[in-house]
Every structure is written in structure tokens, then in C-alpha cells.
Amino acid sequence: MPALIDLHSHSTVSDGLLAPEALVAHAAAQGVKVLALTDHDDTAGLAVAAKVAAEHDMQFINGVEISVTWRRRTIHVVGLRVDPDYEPLRAGLEKIRAGRHLRAVGMAASLSKFGIEGSLEGAYAHAQQGIISRAHFARYLMDKGYASNIKSIFKRYLVKGKPGYFEHEWASLEDVIGWIKGSGGEAVLAHPGRYDFGRSNMLLLLEEFRNLGGAAIEVVTGSHTVDQYQEYAKLAAMFGLKSSLGSDYHALAMRISRWDVCPSCRVAVYRYGRIGRKH
Ligand code: AMP
Ligand code: MN
Numbered sequence: 001m002p003a004l005i006d007l008h009s010h011s012t013v014s015d016g017l018l019a020p021e022a023l024v025a026h027a028a029a030q031g032v033k034v035l036a037l038t039d040h041d042d043t044a045g046l047a048v049a050a051k052v053a054a055e056h057d058m059q060f061i062n063g064v065e066i067s068v069t070w071r072r073r074t075i076h077v078v079g080l081r082v083d084p085d086y087e088p089l090r091a092g093l094e095k096i097r098a099g100r101h102l103r104a105v106g107m108a109a110s111l112s113k114f115g116i117e118g119s120l121e122g123a124y125a126h127a128q129q130g131i132i133s134r135a136h137f138a139r140y141l142m143d144k145g146y147a148s149n150i151k152s153i154f155k156r157y158l159v160k161g162k163p164g165y166f167e168h169e170w171a172s173l174e175d176v177i178g179w180i181k182g183s184g185g186e187a188v189l190a191h192p193g194r195y196d197f198g199r200s201n202m203l204l205l206l207e208e209f210r211n212l213g214g215a216a217i218e219v220v221t222g223s224h225t226v227d228q229y230q231e232y233a234k235l236a237a238m239f240g241l242k243s244s245l246g247s248d249y250h251a252l253a254m255r256i257s258r259w260d261v262c263p264s265c266r267v268a269v270y271r272y273g274r275i276g277r278k279h
């Protein structure tokens with residue numbers, strides 16, 4: 001069995017359900033040998049995760065997944081091997097987190113207009129130690145019985161045009177790649193298959209990403225199908241970018257996600273139970 005490698009995962013520092021220590025132990029128990037913790041806009045879990053990884057004889061990579069606004073659309077850029085103490089990165093993430101709080105206040109006000117009260121406090125109660133995210137609002141709305149699963153909650157309440165959606169401007173692609181590279185890391189375009197802005201925009205994005213110094217795109221990720229592995233491997237080659245892989249583990253699933261080996265593509269991947277797509 002090949003060594004399992006996962007370069008994209010979340011803990012309770014962002015919207016994952018396992019504390020950094022527990023996440024690392026869980027991954028180690030399932031045979032992951034190389035793990036990057038990549039919480040959204042926050043590096044607070046890295047030190048403890050690295051410590052626990054060392055105890056499990058696992059190679060640990062300092063990571064972060066940064067929220068970006070590109071041409072008025074939200075995309076995510078993963079930084080791998082970043083230095084969390086690099087001042088522009090630290091300050092940049094701090095600013096994004098402050099923006100997250102303001103967005104959360106706006107989301108709660110908007111939900112309140114639709115008769116849903118208490119969502120700010122409710123979401124913060126789910127945000128155990130780090131950033132506040134739509135995922136925390138989703139958990140609150142689920143507690144309150146607004147839908148029976150997280151996916152429906154997003155669809156009905158938290159996406160564009162729905163009561164809890166609040167327009168927000170994240171960091172620029174240029175700044176984010178600059179922070180990552182400046183800190184000694186590599187920038188990876190996260191889960192490109194999730195951006196439904198069409199082929200020509202994808203090509204524009206990849207060109208701009210590469211020209212700004214981006215290093216790789218996620219080819220194998222929990223939300224891609226096997227066909228998308230092929231599609232994005234081709235695009236990576238076309239733009240001279242490396243291919244990355246990661247689970248995007250959150251443990252949001254009702255079914256437990258697990259690391260595994262993809263039989264059809266013969267790489268170590270991670271099955272993302274929530275999405276339920278076949279590998
Ligand atoms: P935010 O960065 O606060 O906008 O929250 C986005 C996070 O919500 C993502 O990182 C996912 O973890 C989660 N998310 C987004 N869309 C969905 C969805 N349709 N179903 C479940 N989780 C989602
Ligand atoms: Mn997330």
C-alpha cells in the first residue's frame with residue numbers, strides 16, 4: 001500500500017470537527033504518513049499538530065487555506081510549508097479573520113430579517129477556538145431544525161441569493177500568493193472543480209495564478225470525481241503547474257470519512273464521505 005499523503009485538512013481552529021491533536025492522531029491511525037493541516041485563514045493549530053505528528057512518526061507540513069476574492073468570486077488558495085510567524089502572512093490572516101467577524105454580524109442581521117434569531121451567538125458557540133465560518137452558522141441552523149443535513153442548510157440559507165448570504169470581499173490573489181511565497185511556502189489552488197464559473201474563467205484564473213507565482217493546483221481532492229482528476233492533471237501540465245492532493249477533511253460527514261487508496265487512479269487519496277462521489 002502506498003504511503004498516504006494528505007495536503008489539505010481542517011481542525012476545530014477553523015471548521016473541522018476534530019481538535020488539531022485529534023485530527024493528527026486520527027490520520028496517523030489510518031496510515032497517513034504526510035499531513036498538512038490547512039485551516040481556513042488561521043495557523044493557530046500548527047504548533048500542537050506538529051508536536052503530535054512527531055510523536056506518531058508522521059511528517060507534518062505547516063499549511064493554511066486562505067480565502068481570496070478573484071474577479072468578485074470567492075476562491076481558496078492553500079499555502080504549504082508556510083512560516084506562520086512571517087509578519088505579512090500573520091497580519092494578512094489577522095485582517096481576514098476580522099473581516100470574518102464583520103461578515104458574521106452581517107449574516108446574522110440578514111437571517112434575523114427572515115425571522116431567524118440568535119444565529120450570531122449560536123454560530124459562535126460552534127466555533128470552538130478559531131475563525132467563524134458559514135459552517136458554524138450551518139450547524140446552528142441544523143440544531144434549530146431548519147433542515148436535516150448541512151448540504152440542504154447551505155443550499156437554502158447560506159449561498160448567494162439566500163437569507164443568510166452576506167457579500168464579502170476577501171484578500172486579493174496577488175497578496176495571498178505574495179504572503180505564502182514570502183514566508184517560504186508554495187501556493188496551491190484549492191479544489192478547482194468547485195468553482196462553477198466556466199472554462200474560460202478557469203483558464204484565466206490558472207494563467208493569472210501561475211503568473212503571480214502559484215506553484216500547484218489540487219488535482220486529487222475530496223470533492224473531485226476521477227474524471228476531474230484527469231481534467232485538472234491536464235490543466236496543471238498545460239500551465240506548468242504541479243499537481244497536489246488532499247482530502248479537505250472536515251469530518252462534517254454523517255458517514256465517517258476515511259483515508260484510502262483510489263483503485264482506479266492508484267494514488268493514495270482520502271474518501272470524503274459527505275460528498276459521496278465515487279472514486
Ligand atoms: P466560509 O469560508 O465561511 O464561507 O465557509 C465555507 C466552508 O463551508 C467551506 O470551507 C466548507 O467547509 C463549508 N461548505 C461550503 N459549502 C458547503 C456545502 N454545500 N455543504 C457543506 N459544507 C459546505
Ligand atoms: Mn471548510
Ligand code: MN
Nearest residue numbers: 065076190191
Ligand atoms: Mn476550500
Ligand code: MN
Nearest residue numbers: 008010065248
Ligand atoms: Mn479546505
